[in-house]
Amino acid sequence: MKKSICVVGLGYIGLPTSVMFANHGHQVHGVDVNEKAVEGIRNKKLHIEESGLQERLNDAIDSGMMTVSTTPEKADVYILAVPSPIKMDKTADMKYIESASESIVPYLEKGNLVILESTVPPRTVQDVVIPKLKAAGLEIGTELYVSHSPERVIPGRVFEELISNDRIIGGVNEQSAQMTSDLYRSFVKGQMHETDDTTAELVKVMENTYRDVNIALANELAKISGEIGVDVWEAIRLANFHPRVNIHQPGPGVGGHCIAVDPWFLVELKPDLAKIIHLARQTNDGMPAFTAKTTKDILQQTAAKNTKVAVLGLAFKGNIDDMRESPSVDVVNEMKEYDLSVTAYDPHIHENNIKEQVQSIDDAMTDASVIVILTNHDEFKKLDPRKVADKVSSRVIFDTKKCIDRLKWEEAGFDVHILGDAKNQ
Structure with a gap:
């Protein structure tokens, strides 16, 4: 009826x-x-x-x-x-x-x-x-x-x-x-x-908490991998061939109105019991600061002409326009704490929601010393590194989502850094 x-x-x-x-x-x-x-x-x-x-x-x-x-x-x-x-x-x-x-x-x-x-x-x-x-x-x-x-x-x-x-x-x-x-x-x-x-x-709430805890595990593994000389993305790929293992992927933080929020409901409800949940939240909430510090360290390793950072991606996940609880905003704020000059661009968000945002990818990348990818939009995966090379002041890119073709960018002369990849830690 x-x-x-x-x-x-x-x-x-x-x-x-x-x-x-x-x-x-x-x-x-x-x-x-x-x-x-x-x-x-x-x-x-x-x-x-x-x-x-x-x-x-x-x-x-x-x-x-x-x-x-x-x-x-x-x-x-x-x-x-x-x-x-x-x-x-x-x-x-x-x-x-x-x-x-x-x-x-x-x-x-x-x-x-x-x-x-x-x-x-x-x-x-x-x-x-x-x-x-x-x-x-x-x-x-x-x-x-x-x-x-x-x-x-x-x-x-x-x-x-x-x-x-x-x-x-x-x-x-x-x-x-x-x-x-x-x-x-x-x-x-x-x-x-x-x-x-x-x-x-x-x-x-349990469903989203499970995912949050899993992502926190992946983020910890990414940090450990960088210290011991292992590519975490390859390690996770191989581990997930086990029939009872499904490790999620690391990243610059957790966003959205669910995974980044719902676990706190359980922490508030029973703080004395939700200890693993609370630690996972702290781990994931700490990733923007880790990402910003890694960016600063990368800049210090290069002969950068300036401290301009081109941040690509403000939505909390790829190919959407949703900025709710997006870790990208926290990354930008953390970068500013290191006195980095940040210009941010997202092809799916057509109104400027933060003062660092611009509506042209050229404006974001022109004279940038490092490009930092925070959201795996298809538009970023398809970027032509040869054309990008003509705009930036230093050929350095930090991909926190492992969404670009590393070999193609290296062939264009870029120093490629990937979150959780020991080759560039």
Whole structure:
């Protein structure tokens, strides 16, 4: 049965989710406090970058199956897809979850379903969302159904994974979970795994914490490899041929709204028990400083004419425009602590978000003493080192993602440094 759905939050998850439901016959009303974003969506102009989103949005708006505004409307189902960031003290900031929950209370009616999609600390549904929803005067579980179904997608492949990935459905009771599963089956081909809401919250945080700890291991191995004369990338490749080993890749840090954030939820919840989790967070949060120091050391080894560093990549991962929790920003700030002159460029981010950012790769590289790749965008993999050589003042490049062809750059006269590669440590 087709439903009317109100989605609160039209960001990297809420907007793709909205258009998917609209494209599959549900009447969707999207809500966001960002008036500029709402006006753009209404006119089929995107404020985020995601493959396939433009075409799907066009269909949703043109068909009349999706409307948008800054305020909720009455619906059968309410989906909350708002941010759940961490504060400066590394504790969860619940203000967006609280505000979104409060915003739908005046519209709630008997029989409605409320789904929290945001990744949140365990017990958020019980301790934050439900207390707000009770203001509607409806009995939870019999008159108002509530569940948590965390998103499990990655930017750049959102639609593929919305359809194919299994979903965790955590209901406050069996009926809530069943209603949520029935709704998502309108487009999800993966399996539905029903459980309770708190378990579902923990599952999502566990998934991202596992990845964070794994990346921390890779980063430690990269540092060790540089000290003992081993290429960590080759070592990891060979280790992963073991049927029960899957070591992730090192890098300049961990970014995004999930992996860099969610483990802190567990540290906050049980600081005396989450010791490995906390250490992994500290390890990964320390990589920008390590990257900046390595850049400084590389400059000192060269006969550089100046201290200009061309930073390539500000998004937290390749081929997207998402800068949330991006370690690149921290790397830039750490470089400035060494009095390095930094110019940063990202082909996917078309507005300057930091003062060091420019909108031309030529501006970034001209007269640079060292190029530092922080994001593995395809555009950087395809750079012609011979053309780059004509722009820079010193032919030195530091690749923290191992995304360039080392031999090709060396043939063009570049001194190539790769994170975790002992040849250049």
